[in-house]
Amino acid sequence: MNKRYGIEVMVGIFMMLGVLALFFLAMQVSNLNLNAATEGYRVTAHFSNVGSIKARSPVTMAGVRIGQVEAVQFDKASYEAIVTLRINAGIDTIPVDTFANIFTSGLLGEQYLALSAGGSPDYLRDGDEITNTQSALVLEEMIGQFLFKKAQEGG
Amino acid sequence: MVLMPLAKLGRSGLNTLQRIGRAHLLLIACLFGSSELLWRPRLFTAQLFNIGVLSLLIVGISGLFVGMVLGLQGYYVLAQFGAAQSLGVMVATSLVRELGPVVTALLVAGRAGSALTAEIGLMKATEQLASLEMMAVDPVRRILTPRLFGGIVAMPLLAALFSAVGVLGGYFVGVGLLGVDDGAFWSQMQAKVDFQEDVVNGMIKSLVFGVLVTWIALFQGYESAPTAEGVSRATTRSVVHAALVVLGVDFVLTALMFGE
Amino acid sequence: MEIDTTAVSAIPNEPLIKIRELTFRRGERVIFEHLDLDIQRGSVTGIMGPSGSGKTTLLKLMTGQLRPNAGRIEVDGQNIQQLKKKELFQLRRRMGMLFQSGALLTDLTVFENVAYPLREHAKLSPSLLRKLVLLKLEAVGLRGARNLMPHELSGGMARRVALARAIALDPMMLLYDEPFTGQDPISMGVLVRLIRQLNDDAGLTSILVSHDVRETASIADALYLIYGGRVIAHGTPAEIAADQSEQVRQFMDGCADGPLHFHYPAPALADDFRTRGYRKWF
Numbered sequence A: 001m002n003k004r005y006g007i008e009v010m011v012g013i014f015m016m017l018g019v020l021a022l023f024f025l026a027m028q029v030s031n032l033n034l035n036a037a038t039e040g041y042r043v044t045a046h047f048s049n050v051g052s053i054k055a056r057s058p059v060t061m062a063g064v065r066i067g068q069v070e071a072v073q074f075d076k077a078s079y080e081a082i083v084t085l086r087i088n089a090g091i092d093t094i095p096v097d098t099f100a101n102i103f104t105s106g107l108l109g110e111q112y113l114a115l116s117a118g119g120s121p122d123y124l125r126d127g128d129e130i131t132n133t134q135s136a137l138v139l140e141e142m143i144g145q146f147l148f149k150k151a152q153e154g155g
Numbered sequence B: 001m002v003l004m005p006l007a008k009l010g011r012s013g014l015n016t017l018q019r020i021g022r023a024h025l026l027l028i029a030c031l032f033g034s035s036e037l038l039w040r041p042r043l044f045t046a047q048l049f050n051i052g053v054l055s056l057l058i059v060g061i062s063g064l065f066v067g068m069v070l071g072l073q074g075y076y077v078l079a080q081f082g083a084a085q086s087l088g089v090m091v092a093t094s095l096v097r098e099l100g101p102v103v104t105a106l107l108v109a110g111r112a113g114s115a116l117t118a119e120i121g122l123m124k125a126t127e128q129l130a131s132l133e134m135m136a137v138d139p140v141r142r143i144l145t146p147r148l149f150g151g152i153v154a155m156p157l158l159a160a161l162f163s164a165v166g167v168l169g170g171y172f173v174g175v176g177l178l179g180v181d182d183g184a185f186w187s188q189m190q191a192k193v194d195f196q197e198d199v200v201n202g203m204i205k206s207l208v209f210g211v212l213v214t215w216i217a218l219f220q221g222y223e224s225a226p227t228a229e230g231v232s233r234a235t236t237r238s239v240v241h242a243a244l245v246v247l248g249v250d251f252v253l254t255a256l257m258f259g260e
Numbered sequence C: 001m002e003i004d005t006t007a008v009s010a011i012p013n014e015p016l017i018k019i020r021e022l023t024f025r026r027g028e029r030v031i032f033e034h035l036d037l038d039i040q041r042g043s044v045t046g047i048m049g050p051s052g053s054g055k056t057t058l059l060k061l062m063t064g065q066l067r068p069n070a071g072r073i074e075v076d077g078q079n080i081q082q083l084k085k086k087e088l089f090q091l092r093r094r095m096g097m098l099f100q101s102g103a104l105l106t107d108l109t110v111f112e113n114v115a116y117p118l119r120e121h122a123k124l125s126p127s128l129l130r131k132l133v134l135l136k137l138e139a140v141g142l143r144g145a146r147n148l149m150p151h152e153l154s155g156g157m158a159r160r161v162a163l164a165r166a167i168a169l170d171p172m173m174l175l176y177d178e179p180f181t182g183q184d185p186i187s188m189g190v191l192v193r194l195i196r197q198l199n200d201d202a203g204l205t206s207i208l209v210s211h212d213v214r215e216t217a218s219i220a221d222a223l224y225l226i227y228g229g230r231v232i233a234h235g236t237p238a239e240i241a242a243d244q245s246e247q248v249r250q251f252m253d254g255c256a257d258g259p260l261h262f263h264y265p266a267p268a269l270a271d272d273f274r275t276r277g278y279r280k281w282f
Helices: A002-029 A139-154 B004-032 B035-039 B041-051 B053-080 B084-125 B128-134 B139-177 B182-192 B195-223 B228-258 C055-062 C085-092 C110-121 C126-139 C155-166 C185-202 C213-219 C237-242 C246-253 C269-274 C277-281
Strands: A041-047 A058-061 A064-075 A080-087 A099-104 A111-116 A132-134 C017-026 C029-039 C044-048 C070-075 C095-098 C173-177 C205-210 C222-227 C230-235
Touching: A002 B041, A002 B053, A002 B084, A002 B139, A002 B182, A002 B195, A041 A099, A041 A132, A058 A080, B004 B139, B004 B195, B035 B041, B035 B139, B041 B053, B041 B084, B041 B139, B053 B084, B053 B139, B084 B128, B084 B139, B084 B182, B084 B195, B084 B228, B128 B139, B128 C095, B139 B182, B139 B195, B195 B228, C017 C055, C029 C055, C029 C230, C044 C055, C044 C185, C044 C213, C055 C070, C055 C173, C055 C205, C095 C155, C110 C126, C110 C155, C126 C155, C155 C185, C173 C185, C185 C205, C185 C213, C205 C213, C213 C237, C222 C237, C222 C246, C230 C237, C230 C246, C237 C246
Parallel strands: A058 A111, A099 A132, C044 C205, C044 C222, C095 C173, C173 C205
Antiparallel strands: A041 A080, A058 A064, A064 A080, A099 A111, C017 C029, C017 C070, C222 C230
């Protein structure tokens, strides 16, 4: 009877460990957020080129992550990309004339959306749009321009 | 005379097909017997102990070392491109998607699958299965079913443990030893590893592997020749077949899940 | 008590087991051909034959573990091939079988082994179960060994525990598969008496498969001699002992030469010697 009890306790510990590991994978490794849709507020921004920004790309301010990209859509009318950002609930003092840039972390790292604060006394609210945007730098374009300029100088 | 090799080939083909058929019948019989577990949960607990708890140590330690090696090798490669901060992503993705489910399945096949085959084979060789049948107890339901479900439940939990411990191992090496930024390690990982896409798919994989590994082990034991040599061969076959099937099915599952 | 004690027969005068025209093959090999056999109720019947004559197979056919290729096997009036799994299991509760090795469940104690069929098929209170198990163990003289594990038992003891387990559900018939092989003279004697005693006390029908001529003949009411897939002689031990046919004499007296082949079929020895084919292997 005692041995059987021991086995059951061990199995209980095993199951608990397993569930704990799953929980760790969900929360710490993959950042599963169950109430993700309701938390924070959304703003949109138009870009002529989003590079490799996609859903779940980080949104940072001064290098600190303050939210993430929720969706990237194509606007048929303006041929631009509409990016929906979700800003964390605590960050509610972002001026309306804030600049949105798309940067790359490192030379080959992932792309992220960086906000740099403007000077307006009005703050962004849910559903607002960031109008000051700068598109992603496309490496090929830059190199092309660079070569073109060099050729002109030399020519 | 000329047709002899052809006949041989045909016969071995038919035999293989028959074996596969019998294996499926056995699986179906096991699944039909699953109601038994509701009446006798102790049978199930005992198998969860045999397969799960007893594999805990080897799975945990293996996971730790695999994670540490991933951290080390990943760092060397990523540092060349100045992307050492993505180490967390690399470690976590490879563990959760592939290494966790696959290596755990291989370890369980070696640690618990072989034991299951030997146990069932010996029970058959010593007429214990026949004696159960003579006592009007169905050995499939009483002996095989609890083991099958023990394997099915234990495998995903072990795989989750393997991945979790592995991520921690990668963290110790990457952040602790090699000086990758702590925050970047986690935040990039969290940004890039998707719960649905990566974690859930990995768990589905290891669930499938759990069925396959225990099924193969039980079938090999149940079909083994009731002699010392027969049981030893069946045990070897159980591990070899399980490893091959796990790796093959992993390719198919990966193509289905992440292929887009 | 909910134990099935239907030792009472449906048709009292019919034999308990009736085998007619039984044919059984393993692949190409014919094990039995047109075999007829009757087991009378309440008797001890010995089925004898040289090793490899399919005696154990016959037991497995009687209990429905194997299915014949042709012929009928009736147990207590029921055609065993036509039974569904549930009915077969119902029938098997009334059969006890003693396997050659004992076949005890190795991870359970002696007590639990004997208690196993009772726990499975009869819902008894713990105290009643305990009493019943101890009674069964007492019957085989192993009440003191109840806490041992099967690997701690000698071969003879294991077989007696298995016997206690086989009679746990008070079956109507007991089948013994080679009960005397590998026993020392004392446990052999104990077992011989036990088999007869159990049969008479509990009103069982016993079937004894063995090649131990003397022991089997000493307790059996009827004997069947099987060779080459058919019955070559049957009758009371006295009748068999008086049988003067060559085959019966050879088996009963244990001679190598005679109509029963001691040698496995092979080409003549001289021919085999002439072949040099094996040399290349060395």
